[in-house]
Amino acid sequence: MKAKAIRIHKYGGPEVLQFEDVEVAEPGEGEARIRHTAIGLNFIDTYHRSGLYPMELPTGLGSEAAGVVDAVGPGVTGVKPGDRVVYTGRPADAYSEYRNFPAWQLVPIPDNVTDEQAAAVLLKGLTAWYLLKRTYKVQPGDPILLYAAAGGVGSLASQWAKDLGAVVIGVVSTDAKAELAKANGCDHVIMADNPDIAGAVRKLTDGKGVAAVYDSVGKDTFMTSLDALRPHGVMATFGNATGPVDPVAPAELAKRGSLYLIRPVLFDYIATREDLVAAAGELFEVVGRGAVTISINQRYALKDAAQAHRDLEARKTTGSTILLPT
Numbered sequence: 111m112k113a114k115a116i117r118i119h120k121y122g123g124p125e126v127l128q129f130e131d132v133e134v135a136e137p138g139e140g141e142a143r144i145r146h147t148a149i150g151l152n153f154i155d156t157y158h159r160s161g162l163y164p165m166e167l168p169t170g171l172g173s174e175a176a177g178v179v180d181a182v183g184p185g186v187t188g189v190k191p192g193d194r195v196v197y198t199g200r201p202a203d204a205y206s207e208y209r210n211f212p213a214w215q216l217v218p219i220p221d222n223v224t225d226e227q228a229a230a231v232l233l234k235g236l237t238a239w240y241l242l243k244r245t246y247k248v249q250p251g252d253p254i255l256l257y258a259a260a261g262g263v264g265s266l267a268s269q270w271a272k273d274l275g276a277v278v279i280g281v282v283s284t285d286a287k288a289e290l291a292k293a294n295g296c297d298h299v300i301m302a303d304n305p306d307i308a309g310a311v312r313k314l315t316d317g318k319g320v321a322a323v324y325d326s327v328g329k330d331t332f333m334t335s336l337d338a339l340r341p342h343g344v345m346a347t348f349g350n351a352t353g354p355v356d357p358v359a360p361a362e363l364a365k366r367g368s369l370y371l372i373r374p375v376l377f378d379y380i381a382t383r384e385d386l387v388a389a390a391g392e393l394f395e396v397v398g399r400g401a402v403t404i405s406i407n408q409r410y411a412l413k414d415a416a417q418a419h420r421d422l423e424a425r426k427t428t429g430s431t432i433l434l435p436t
């Protein structure tokens with residue numbers, strides 16, 4: 111069948127995104143064909159587009175979407191046509207009206223969650239889940255530092271961290287984002303242009319530093335983040351908004367008090383059906399009881415994905431952003 115999709119034939123800026131006709135095959139063994147109703151926009155999509163995370167070209171884009179199962183291939187028993195599902199994963203082809211995807215990676219959307227909310231929360235919410243509950247397991251009273259606290263992952267992680275009892279210190283770039291971060295549960299907010307973020311963190315933690323830093327900004331903030339940690343603190347560098355982090359000598363961890371450094375990736379935490387279902391269950395539990403609310407603050411037509419990329423990279427977006435197939 112024919113469908114519309116965003117594809118790229120070369121790496122580059124948002125201008126390389128093309129809205130094209132594609133042929134979607136019948137689902138193969140273990141696959142389901144999904145009619146997308148809402149697509150999640152994520153910063154990783156910009157890394158795929160720019161070539162920071164290389165893919166074989168030409169390719170689609172997009173690592174998260176919600177929709178309805180349209181058809182299933184041989185051997186699929188877990189889902190059937192008509193089921194509402196959401197997924198995150200590879201290959202990146204979510205910027206499309208229809209696509210085939212491995213059925214084992216499909217998560218049923220709970221009745222109390224809309225398709226738009228599901229597409230807005232799965233990838234970012236599962237990221238918040240693994241960061242706070244696996245990478246460094248937040249304990250009540252732990253001070254933590256979180257960058258981009260009004261962004262997609264940041265908005266969800268701030269709320270979830272607060273629910274776990276953390277003292278949440280958020281970093282944001284504007285006053286409007288500071289208000290959002292506070293509404294998300296940040297106890298303290300530091301402005302991103304503060305020349306001494308680590309010093310500000312120490313003032314807020316009786317000179318001790320934080321138990322963990324969740325740093326998605328990357329290159330520009332890495333050393334500052336190490337400086338903000340208490341001895342034995344955990345540095346989770348999980349994104350590259352300012353570019354990939356430079357190589358670092360292990361001695362930098364030693365001289366700041368036996369720090370731990372991890373570069374985690376969501377897909378390693380949901381690599382089996384069992385792990386994915388358990389993680390999604392925890393996410394939809396906090397959403398269901400209202401501890402974590404989903405803010406969809408931007409919506410774009412799928413064909414306008416390039417504008418969505420421009421706005422995301424220009425730090426104009428807050429909360430979650432979705433793309434809507436027409």
Ligand SMILES: NC(=O)c1ccc[n+]([C@@H]2O[C@H](COP(=O)([O-])OP(=O)(O)OC[C@H]3O[C@@H](n4cnc5c(N)ncnc54)[C@H](OP(=O)(O)O)[C@@H]3O)[C@@H](O)[C@H]2O)c1
Pocket residue numbers: 151152153154233234237258259260261262263264281282283284287302326327348349350351352374375376377422423424425426427428429
């Ligand atoms: N490793 C993983 O498993 C994983 C999974 C999901 C996401 N991530 C990472 O998590 C981060 C957040 O993803 P998201 O989709 O939720 O995006 P987002 O947080 O909604 O947007 C990125 C935010 O980063 C901040 N930022 C700081 N410096 C920036 C710069 N030079 N250019 C652009 N933004 C800058 C901005 O917030 P301020 O203006 O407030 O500074 C911006 O709003 C990304 O780095 C992404 O790669 C990693």
